[in-house]
Amino acid sequence: MTQRSTTRSTTRSATPGRRAGPEAAPTPLRPETRAEGFRQARHARRIELSEDYVELIGDLIRTVGEARQVDIAARLGVAQPTVAKMLKRLADEGLVLQRPYRGVFLTAAGEVLAERSRQRHRVVEAFLCALGVSAETARRDSEGIEHHVSDETLDAMRRFTARAGKASDGR
Amino acid sequence: MTQRSTTRSTTRSATPGRRAGPEAAPTPLRPETRAEGFRQARHARRIELSEDYVELIGDLIRTVGEARQVDIAARLGVAQPTVAKMLKRLADEGLVLQRPYRGVFLTAAGEVLAERSRQRHRVVEAFLCALGVSAETARRDSEGIEHHVSDETLDAMRRFTARAGKASDGR
DNA sequence: CCCGATTTATAGCAATGGCTATAAACAGTC
DNA sequence: GACTGTTTATAGCCATTGCTATAAATCGGG
Known part of the structure; x- marks a missing residue:
């Protein structure tokens, strides 16, 4: 929870007596409503790195047996x-556990997040493929x-x- | 261009004589290939704020006649x-022009970027609606x-x- | 023409996510 | 058991994007 009272003087799109012309704002704009989407996007931006990491770490452990910093x-x-x-x-957040000079491991919470991310990732990628984009693009965009x-x-x-x-997604 | 030589010791998934088990990495993993997607995502994260701003500024100018900081x-x-x-x-980047205490305006370059973003935004939102999600969710996710x-x-x-x-998108 | 309210500008702080350079720990080889 | 090469840890540094607090400018009325 970063910002809170940001919606102070807020709204009232067409300000009282300013040089705006014909009352302006027909309807399409509603400040707070739009802010929702942006807030959501900002929040996603904040946690997406964590998701990328745990997802990748999970993949590495599964496929190579361990997750080393160099590989990540x-x-x-x-x-x-x-x-x-x-x-x-991530360790502070309780998502991973690292023993110095040994590997990185996922905690229970990390495991959950990793699995959820992986799931979502696969759904999106498969969906893009089904939509008709190339596998390469699907992988990158997803x-x-x-x-x-x-x-x-x-x-x-x-x-x-x-x-x-x-x-494609089957299973 | 931020990072360049990051792919130093890079690859060779299963390191020489390490505790990894059976040679590891069946095939699904290819370090550099995956890095592509992440790099693309990071780059998008870098410029998406600019896009949000110019798009919004364009909308404001179009609908309210001007773009004021409080409204943005x-x-x-x-x-x-x-x-x-x-x-x-944004002014440094040549996307907007601001006269102190007056409003904010888009430069030609800003206009172009705004229009492109707006276009893309509309396509995605319309697409999500066509896919069957609610208008509210479509707006936020897009x-x-x-x-x-x-x-x-x-x-x-x-x-x-x-x-x-x-x-929907027709127009 | 001055007053209060709104708006913009500016200064300073914090967290995030990158980087390079370098030191410390470890693994394997001889 | 010491040497060499990876790998991890640590110590700076920088840019970005938020925030609060406060000062300066502008606007609308009296």
């Missing part, structure tokens, strides 16, 4: 110290989109993918 | 000094998604929306 760094395309700092934050998809939209995607027959 | 702040759900600082950056949609995916969305009959 290579896959995220960032430097190792960046990963180290991030892991410290990386950014997955964090901004609400449960409702996710459901719609799931339904569409299933209906699209290909059974 | 209210609609984005942030404090006014945050907007002031951001506008300075705010976050629009920045992560490549041209290819955008085309696919456009096609789907049109095909879906409703002619």
